[in-house]
Amino acid sequence: MNKVPLIVTTDWLQEKLEDPNLRLLDATTYLKNTDNGAPELWSGKETYEEGHIPGAVFADLLNDLSDPDGAFRFTIPSRERFVKKMEEIGVGEEGTYVVIYDQGYATVGSPIIASDWASRLAWQLRYEGFDNVAVLEGGFAKWLDEGRPVSAEVKSYPKATFTGKRQPEMIVTKEDVQKAIEDDNVIIINSLSEEDFKNGRIPGSCNVPFGNHADEKTKELHDKATLKENFEKVGALDPDKKVITYCGGGIAATWNALLLNKLGQKNVAVYDGSMAEWTSEKVLPLETD
Structure with missing residues (x-):
């Protein structure tokens, strides 16, 4: 399996949707600044369930892939916690590759075009030693703009064995x-x-x-x-x-x-x-x- 580019296009991804080695992750998370200065945070699981790129599984950065006891909301979790969650959703097997996107702009209309929730998870995967991972350029918003297929069907990947060492x-x-x-x-x-x-x-x-x-x-x-x-x-x-x-x-x-x-x-x-x-x-x- 060749290493995927760091950032892939929507054309590239659509051609790969049926590839059994693909692990496609929706990492949608929401952050909104409130009047009192405290940010409001919530998981994107609900919007994922309403519609996502076909075959994608949801990766919950807020609730699963951050340290629940961390002093700050998105502190990296222990390696054990991260690896366990990744294995559960089918990520980490040698010979597979990961593409990550998020839905932020598509669902809340932020003027900022940046797949930073997707890049956060991609960074965490590389930090833990799995580096065959890409981020989708333009995310779900670009996918929708181009009239590409959307599904509400929740699928899963086979449980994986996570390989790689922390960097x-x-x-x-x-x-x-x-x-x-x-x-x-x-x-x-x-x-x-x-x-x-x-x-x-x-x-x-x-x-x-x-x-x-x-x-x-x-x-x-x-x-x-x-x-x-x-x-x-x-x-x-x-x-x-x-x-x-x-x-x-x-x-x-x-x-x-x-x-x-x-x-x-x-x-x-x-x-x-x-x-x-x-x-x-x-x-x-x-x-x-």
């Missing part, structure tokens, strides 16, 4: 970030909007908003030259540099990390705790404009 270089802690602030060989990227970046950021970090990489109408990624420009302006494509991406809670950061990988930057790690953890530690410094 610790893909994640950093707050202690790692503190050290990186003073390290000229590390680029720290805040993946949130420009407004959020100005309101508070890790000192020394630069801003590459995760929502700036795709066209709102076509839902396709911008061309390679535009994507490169987005990251080159902060020096993040220098092969001699290490890049750390962060955001609010470790979700949007994985979208930037995925695109950096696509552009050839291999030395990328995600700060899983992100601003949720950083701002909870009152002794940690913040920069604002």
